[in-house]
Structures are given as C-alpha cells and as structure tokens.
Amino acid sequence: MRSHFLITACFAALSVSVAVSAQTSLSYEGSSTIGRFISDASEVYPHARFTLNTVPESAGGEQCAVRQRCDLGGVAREIAPAFLERGLVKTLIAKDAIAALVHKDNPINALSKEQLRGIFSGNIKNWSEVGGNDAAITVFVVKEASATHQVFADAILDGHDYGAVEVITPDARMLPTISRDVNAIGQLSFAFLDPNFQVKPLTIDGQIASVENPNYPISRPLYLVTYGEPKGAVKDFLDWTLSPEGQAVIKKRFVGVK
Template identity: 35%
Template structure:
C-alpha cells in the first residue's frame, strides 16, 4: 500500500490546481455585485451562466468561487456570499441556518478507473468495500493482480459527502486513501495511474478515464432520469432566506431554458426539469 500511495501522491503534486475565483475586475458597488461560492462540481455551470448573465446585464458583476460545498454553505449562512452552491444536501446541523434551496440540476457520481484497467463493472457493495479498504486488489473484482490505489476527496467536498451517504451508508472511508481537494485533481491522478480508482461528477468524465457501471447500470442522463443508476444526486444553490434582488435574478436566469438546455447540458449535467418536477 505504501508504494501505491507514494506513487499517487507524486501524481497529486503534478495535478493542475483549479482556479478558485473568476470574475470581472472592473469596479462595482455592493448593489450590483453577486457573490457565488461553493461546490467545484457546480462551478462550470455557475461560471458560464455568469458570463451569459453579465452580457445581458452589463451593469452587474457575478463573482464565482469554487471553495467546496461546505464552505459555500458557511459563506451564504454568514452573509459573505449571496448564493452558496452545494453538491450535497444540508446536514442535520445546517437545517436551522435559515437557508432556502433552489435545485438547479441532477447529477450522477461516476466511479472512475484508468482506461487501461479491464474492470468495467462493479456492484455497489464492491465499491463500498473498495473505498473502505476491505477489497485491496483488483483481482478480487475480476481485474489483474494489482493493488488498488484509492483516491478520495477532502472532507469539505459535497461530492464526498453524497458518495459517503449513498454508497458507504455514512460509514468510514479507508484512511489510507490519497485525499484531493478538487474534481479535476481526482480525474488527473486516475488518468495517469493504472491502479487508481476515484469518483467524480458525471459532468467531469472525459476520455482520460473510464466510468464503470454500478450494479450493471452505466451513468448517463437516461439512467439518472429513470432512477436506475444508483449513485445520483441533486445540485443546489442556497440563499439566506427566500432569494431576492440580484440573487433572485441570477437564480431565475440559471433556471431559465436558455441555461438549463445549453449550459447545464453542455457541462454534462441533467436539467432540473428532466424528471418532470423542479427538485425531483
């Protein structure tokens, strides 16, 4: 395990860091600025929507920061951001913060392996056992005699929280896994290391990695909408109380057909209206 973990750490050091903050640099007042912070999963939607929104509203600026779901929830709760984005549900201790949820999209969490790995399907119970350290060699799940290299997300990650809830039944992760702060880094390491396994949003899956089927079902829009893919979630934008003012205008724009049918789909996610009701 030490050799595998050392190799994975080396790839971590080479992974490209995701910029935290994007936005215009022109001077603005508090009245014409919208601050959106939180999930790195939702960041591509928020950033492209920001660009389209600013083109239509040149007197307004949207600042988008990918700092993790937990930080986004904390920021909107404390008033340091107008909108907090999250790829997980609120925790029990966050339910009394006065936050109002605007669901914006559906997503599948894809379990990814290196394209050279012949394993193309795992059961949900096998995935749980792998990420808890009970299965440590690919030969135990029909693959080659090769140690499994676990790649996990940090505890601030909404993707990690959702994965733990859906797959691990809120039980512990194997503490020996390499921990990474962003989706892009997980994908980069798995793409370079034949032994690695990780999990990322379906919208971030590229040809550099392979998303395995879970319980015989591949992650896709069709399997998310039908409910047959077992590892799926809703993506959220939270406000402190009911959205008003510029925050409401931006949220309404994100929910508009222009964004849902273009930006959301182009980012690899599923429009919130796809299941026939807002929020599912």
Template identity: 35%
Template sequence: MAALGLSGCSSSEDGGVLTVAGSTTVMPIAEMAAEQFEEETGTKVLVSGLGSSAGIEAVQNGTADIATSSRGLTEAEAATDLVTTVVALDGIAVIVNDDNPVSGLTMDQLRSIYAGETTNWSEVGGDDLQILVVNRDEASGTREAFKKIVMDGTPFDRSAAVLPGTGQVRDVVSRTAGAIGYISIGFVASDFTSSTVKSLAIDGVAATEENVENGTYPVSRDLYFFTKGDPSGKVEDYIELVLSDEMSQTIRDAGYLPLSDASYQARAKAAGAEEGGDAS
C-alpha cells in the same frame, strides 16, 4: 478568497456585484450563468470553487450571496435560515485508469473497496494489481453524497489518498494504473486535458446521462443553490436565469440535467413522494 473579500465591500444589494461560492461540481453551471447574467444585466458575478461546506459557511457569515453545493444541508444547517433551491441533477461516476480491464462493480464491491476491505483488482475480476483508493476531502459535497449513497454507514478507508478537487482526482486516476476515484459524470470526458479515464457500470448500469435521467443509475444526487433567507433582487434574478428554459441546453451541455426538464420534474416529484419531500 479574494472574491469573498470583495463581496464584503460590494454586496449584491449596494454595489451591483453577486458573489457565488462553493462546490467545484456546480461551478460550471454558476460560471455559465454568470457570463450570461453579466451580458444581460451588467451585474458582475464572482464565482469561486471552495467546496460545498465552505460555500455554505460563506453565505451564513455574509461573505457570499449564493452557496453552490453538491450535497444537501446537514441537520444543523437546515435549522438555520438557509433557503434551498435545487438547480440540476447529477450522477457521480466511479472512474478508473483507461488500461484497467474491469468494466463494472456491484455497489457492495465498491463499498468494500472504499472501506479498505478489497485491496487488489484481482478480487473483483481485474489484474493482480493493488487498488489505490482516491477520496475527496471532508469539505467536498461530492464526498458527502458518495458517503451517503455508497458507504451507507460504513467508514471510509483512512489510508486512502485524499484530494481537494475534481480535477485532481481525474488527473491522478488517469496517470495511475491501479487507481479508483469518483467525480461528476460531466467531468469524465474533458476537452481541457489530454488525459483520459473511464467510468465503471454500477450494479450493471452504465454511468450515463440517460441512465441518471431515467433513475436507473444508482449513484446520483441533486445539485443546490443556498441563500440566506428567500432570494430577492439580483440574487433572485440570477437564480431564475439558472432555472429558466434559456439555460437548459447550456446546463445539459455541461453534463448535468436541468431542473426545467419534464423528465427531471417527474423524477423529483417521485422522490419527494417517497422520501416525504425536500426543500426546493
């Protein structure tokens, strides 16, 4: 929040400071680009992970220059002057405790678990153990993407544990035998903690970068930057850095697929033809 306050006093146009706020999922990309941008231009970039919805609101009210988001715009948001830039592709991994013998679920089974209809792991081939459903809060773009892709209109179980960030979900699942959660594929393996989790195959397809890239893994989504109006000046320069070939391997190392990859370009084109296109 201090970062947001700073942006109001020193905007990208008059103070040489960029403020980037929003999704914790997209935060690694924004931070890596910020470090490189500062080295190359001397412009300070303030990055904060407040959640996708909070980031979008910050851009709308002028307290941030760029919103990072792991969901697309709502109908109401799309009716404003927000401009969309797709920056990467990500898969959402469904994670369980390492000791859980279940290795995969069908999409129907996953939906049933998150709806509160399936409550014991024995119902899906596991041990006789109660399922602890871990969900994200309503500000989360990952939750919105999961809701759209997996739930498909079915309401979430209201008794599920609700956590505010990716790290918290991963930590709870790693420590709780019967827990299930969902996080970005890029966060399944982490060098910053000794706790471990495992991802489940969905409809027989493993949650891997390769399967997200080739379009076979069903729980995947675009990652976005949003700006108020067309980006210009330092904002435009920063976004161009993120989309450049120079950043491609860095983004891939973080567990995401960079937009500049030819394979992603082909996938995005196919999706646009199928769905009538999306803002870019």
C-alpha cells in the same frame, strides 16, 4: 472637426464605462461542482459579473450564505436542517451523478456496489479479487469538505468507513491523477469528466454511468442557497437559471429540473 471627434470619443468611452459599472457583481462560494455551472453561465448571462470561491466546497456554501458573506452559496447534497432553521433558502437547479472512475486501460468496466464497498473500505486490495489484473488497487477520494465525499459514502459504503485512501484536492485533480495510474480508482462528479483524460466511469450494479440514467445509484441534488428569500439581481439570476435558457446551460453537465 478634431474637437468634435474628441468629444464623440469621450462620450463613447463614458457610455462603455457606465454600461460596465451598471453590471451587477454577484459572489458565489461553495461546491466546485456547481461552480462549473456558474462558470458556464458567466459566459452567456449578460447581467452580472461573478466572483467564484470553490475552495470551501459545499460546507462553505452553507456557511457563507448564512453568514451573508456571499450572494449565492452552492451545495451539492441535501442542505443541513440546522442551516434551513437559521434562514437559508434553497433553490434546486439541477441533479448530478458521481462516477467511480478508473484508468481507460483498466480491463474492469463494471462493478457491483458490494465490490466498490470492499475497495473503498479497504477490504478488497487487489484488482484480481474483482476479475481484473493482479495488481494492488490505489484508491483516491476527494476531500471531506466536498459533498462528493459523503454522498459517495452514503450510496456505496453502507455505514462503513473509508479505508486506506489518498485524498485529492481540489476535485478536478482527480482526472490527471487517475490518468497517471492504471491501477487507480477514484470518485468524481460527472460535471468534471473530460475526454482528454485517460479515465472512464464504471457501470455500477448493471446501471450505465450517465446523468441521464435515472436508475444510476449515485446521484444527488444541486442547490443554490441564499440567506432569506432571493431578491434583486440574485433573484433575477435564479429565475434565469430555472428558465429554458438557463436550463440549457445546466444540461451541458447535469440533469435539468425544468
């Protein structure tokens, strides 16, 4: 009886081992915004284990895929044409919006693009200039490698440069940073918003800050990229991402494309 039990136990352990080893490993590198989706997907997608590296942001997503150092790259903006010419294939998985964030206790709830341009370019330095308190504005931006940095500039700065700003990295640190400073303003993907922090997104040009508002003025595409046409486990995952099940996960943070 004891011998039979040991054989059964060993067989069960071997079965588990085979099942685990059969699970494909997929590597992701790039946008931290898209990395939020990969993390969400890893909890429900049963066919692969994921390794994530979001430090390089979107520029790194293009680089790692074209150099074949990762299975999937994440790019939270339009793909640079030079990378498409070198063999990158893009798959649109979602659309995202970028918020202009302030502290919840800031009396300002809405600004125009012109006012935001003045603040982020350094021409407006005090909240009183836009109807707020008499207090100096502290401006925070994400690092240049983050697609959020350039997409926000393209939508708001109208060719002007950022002014005297403080750089926050990684992007997720923007929430606690603004939560500690009632006079702060910053930029961040809606994917990172969390009600546990003392921040609020501003209405811009009368458009409510929401990924579901198609007229909100700061939006962008989200791509997963591969070197060449996706195959095997990578294609399976991309097909799942565009399926109703995968898009349901997408819609927890973003606007779906299906």
